[in-house]
Amino acid sequence: MQTSxxxxxxxxxxxxxxxDHRTDCLKMIQLIVDGEATEQQLDKLRANLESCKPCIEMxxxxxxxxxxxxxxxxxxxxxxxxxATIKSxxxxxS
Ligand SMILES: [Zn+2]
Numbered sequence: 087m088q089t090s091x092x093x094x095x096x097x098x099x100x101x102x103x104x105x106d107h108r109t110d111c112l113k114m115i116q117l118i119v120d121g122e123a124t125e126q127q128l129d130k131l132r133a134n135l136e137s138c139k140p141c142i143e144m145x146x147x148x149x150x151x152x153x154x155x156x157x158x159x160x161x162x163x164x165x166x167x168x169x170a171t172i173k174s175x176x177x178x179x180s
């Protein structure tokens with residue numbers, strides 16, 4: 087059953103369901119997520135993402151994973167620092 091709005095189905099018809107340059111896209115997505123992409127690479131990927139559905143999804147996934155990892159590292163760091171601080175305090179007492 088077709089439930090999508092006319093505007094989104096219009097976009098869908100222009101979108102590619104399969105990426106024929108996935109390796110290149112993935113490489114660039116990773117560069118962008120890492121913040122290492124050049125302006126040229128950003129422009130190229132932006133142009134690709136407008137018509138490339140799997141790459142948009144890949145981009146959002148990579149970004150989410152990156153953010154999740156960053157959060158996990160933060161969470162891990164804090165208790166360790168706390169433990170180190172507590173240990174050093176215990177050592178000065180004993
Ligand atoms: Zn692509």
